[in-house]
Amino acid sequence: MTRPHTITRERGLRLLRTMRTIRQASERIAALYPTNVMETPVHLCIGQEAVAAGICHHLQDRDQLFLGHRTHGPAMAKGLGLRPLFAELYGRTTGCSRGFGGSMHLYDPEHGLPGSSAIVGGSIALAVGAGLAAQLQKQDFLGVAWFGDAATNAGVCYESMNFAALRGLPVLFVCEDNGYSNVMPKSVHSAHDIETLAKVFMPTVAVDGTDALATFAAAGEAIASIRQGGGPRFLHCQTKRWMKHQGHEKCDIVTVDRERDCPIHKLEAFLRGSGLASGAELAQTACEIEAAIDDAIAFASASPFPTPELLEA
Amino acid sequence: MPWSRFDRTYEAPTGGRQITYCDALREGIEQAMSHDPRVFAIGLDADDKFGVFGSMRDLTHKDRVLGTPISENAMTGVALGAALSGLRPIHVHLRVDFMLTAMDQIVNYVAKWQDMFGRQGKVPLVIRAIVGRGWGCGAQHSQTLHGWFAHSPGLKVVTPSTPYDATGLLLASIADDSPVVFLEHRWLYKNTGEVPSELYTLPLGKANVLHRGERLTVVANSLAAMHALTAIEQHGLDVDLIDPRTIKPLDLDNIIASVQRTGRLMVVDYDFPFGGFGAEVVAAVTERSFDALRQPPVRLGFPDRGMPSSGVLERTYYPTPERLAQAMTSMLLGEVVRS
Ligand SMILES: Cc1ncc(C[n+]2csc(CCOP(=O)(O)OP(=O)(O)O)c2C)c(N)n1
Numbered sequence: 001m002t003r004p005h006t007i008t009r010e011r012g013l014r015l016l017r018t019m020r021t022i023r024q025a026s027e028r029i030a031a032l033y034p035t036n037v038m039e040t041p042v043h044l045c046i047g048q049e050a051v052a053a054g055i056c057h058h059l060q061d062r063d064q065l066f067l068g069h070r071t072h073g074p075a076m077a078k079g080l081g082l083r084p085l086f087a088e089l090y091g092r093t094t095g096c097s098r099g100f101g102g103s104m105h106l107y108d109p110e111h112g113l114p115g116s117s118a119i120v121g122g123s124i125a126l127a128v129g130a131g132l133a134a135q136l137q138k139q140d141f142l143g144v145a146w147f148g149d150a151a152t153n154a155g156v157c158y159e160s161m162n163f164a165a166l167r168g169l170p171v172l173f174v175c176e177d178n179g180y181s182n183v184m185p186k187s188v189h190s191a192h193d194i195e196t197l198a199k200v201f202m203p204t205v206a207v208d209g210t211d212a213l214a215t216f217a218a219a220g221e222a223i224a225s226i227r228q229g230g231g232p233r234f235l236h237c238q239t240k241r242w243m244k245h246q247g248h249e250k251c252d253i254v255t256v257d258r259e260r261d262c263p264i265h266k267l268e269a270f271l272r273g274s275g276l277a278s279g280a281e282l283a284q285t286a287c288e289i290e291a292a293i294d295d296a297i298a299f300a301s302a303s304p305f306p307t308p309e310l311l312e313a
Numbered sequence: 314m315p316w317s318r319f320d321r322t323y324e325a326p327t328g329g330r331q332i333t334y335c336d337a338l339r340e341g342i343e344q345a346m347s348h349d350p351r352v353f354a355i356g357l358d359a360d361d362k363f364g365v366f367g368s369m370r371d372l373t374h375k376d377r378v379l380g381t382p383i384s385e386n387a388m389t390g391v392a393l394g395a396a397l398s399g400l401r402p403i404h405v406h407l408r409v410d411f412m413l414t415a416m417d418q419i420v421n422y423v424a425k426w427q428d429m430f431g432r433q434g435k436v437p438l439v440i441r442a443i444v445g446r447g448w449g450c451g452a453q454h455s456q457t458l459h460g461w462f463a464h465s466p467g468l469k470v471v472t473p474s475t476p477y478d479a480t481g482l483l484l485a486s487i488a489d490d491s492p493v494v495f496l497e498h499r500w501l502y503k504n505t506g507e508v509p510s511e512l513y514t515l516p517l518g519k520a521n522v523l524h525r526g527e528r529l530t531v532v533a534n535s536l537a538a539m540h541a542l543t544a545i546e547q548h549g550l551d552v553d554l555i556d557p558r559t560i561k562p563l564d565l566d567n568i569i570a571s572v573q574r575t576g577r578l579m580v581v582d583y584d585f586p587f588g589g590f591g592a593e594v595v596a597a598v599t600e601r602s603f604d605a606l607r608q609p610p611v612r613l614g615f616p617d618r619g620m621p622s623s624g625v626l627e628r629t630y631y632p633t634p635e636r637l638a639q640a641m642t643s644m645l646l647g648e649v650v651r652s
Contacts, residue, residue: 040450100626
């Protein structure tokens, strides 16, 4: 798809900032992880940043986003701050789940993050429940189900799509397809084609999930339609996971071209090429984010650990 | 029935070959597959390079190891259907927590299939699941739940604590004609112990005495049994330590005989406390042998809330051998110990 992108300078820079925040925070987590300051299993989103940024930039705080185990990217894009994120990873009371959740269980209701689940599939249904609540209360918010390619093998995925479609619920289904379930490629875990499958239930759009502008455009159309009462929509975002399924190490099964496959590289090239931003400006953004991460880590490190009495409360 | 030839009990071996709990499981599966062509393993990531934490790596009969998608509920039904159609499946879950998505199949189908039809048929199905915890795994990746499966009629629940038990009980479970939930604690995987190299089974429903003592009976299974043993040995406590090995069927006779000697009962149950295995043992002993008890019985286990993630809280949440030793010592001093 070679549709020329049209985007304002401000939007472009904001998308970039979100993606860079996810990338730089994830890289910092990866660098610190071997020092054991974060006692929690981490599923990093490096390489998948465009999906989070492109979609969440259309969402409001009132929209309810339900995540699975791979949380950091979309959670940050939805509004979770670096401080409460890092503090949670550091197991401190100032963490977004007060040290009870860890990486896989992030909570920030003010930004429409009512919780995430580490049992693959189940949280898709919760997003449908949010859509139902919006419909029954005649309120203007969406439920957003965020899941990987392998979650489409779980019965709850079909049951949720069916119910959302039957009732015409305001739900966005986001399949962040990185092609793998841990080390198992999609060809081994799915006999179905995800788009064909989703189309049985609702309008479905496929998008290059390494292209922030394409993802942003596709998500914009889908979300506008849902907000107008058009019922559920499905976005199939194909992307690449650069890291191992879990942990801080680079993935040894996915071949990544760090230029061509890099969502950040793509957007920066576009912004510079179209004269929307200068190289110096982009470097400046990266520095600012680095400082914010330093601040978050200092905050997390200085925060108190939970005390055992909390278990009895 | 090729299995009946091996239906005998080995005494705990002495001076034999030492292997890990993980290798003991692997050997059991290897032997079962070689011995009986109807045995096959199925499960999410069962066939990947990690080989279920090593317990199924490089099996000879690779063609009988099937990977599945993330479809635990349906796959449980598939395993049950295969068991009803001539095979002896081993359905494996990398975490017991993932098994919960299959509770409909496990409780309504697998557990009930024999009772529902007047116990006429066989359901030779083993569901293996690994209990994990630590490193901030949190509330959905750290559960044990053995008491919960035992609650449901129709399921045997096996929780080996030693390599010897792991092989013998796994083979007995595969040989059994009724469904067995076989729970392995990940923290036991590296433990070593003596395991005979020939094929053997251990009876389901027979406890093992891990330590002999006169003043307190401690009942503990799986990892809790190993922690209790460490506590007793390190502090030289006069404790009878009974590992039931199978939560269900439960070897109450052995437990009661011990309590009648010692007059005191503690159950170390690394699971949620309410309505659990610990509660069951305490209730059963109280019902059958109230007069033997000189002190209120005690249960030690997890708090009645979901697992926290922060390392600091995790270390408080889970009992340790040291804490077990303290509780046992208090009980031996006649102090009241809070469950
Ligand atoms: C019900 C259930 N089964 C198995 C697992 C173990 N598990 C965690 S993540 C994962 C792979 C998920 O792949 P996908 O849904 O494509 O998401 P991705 O990790 O690629 O983002 C598996 C099998 C689980 N968490 N829950």
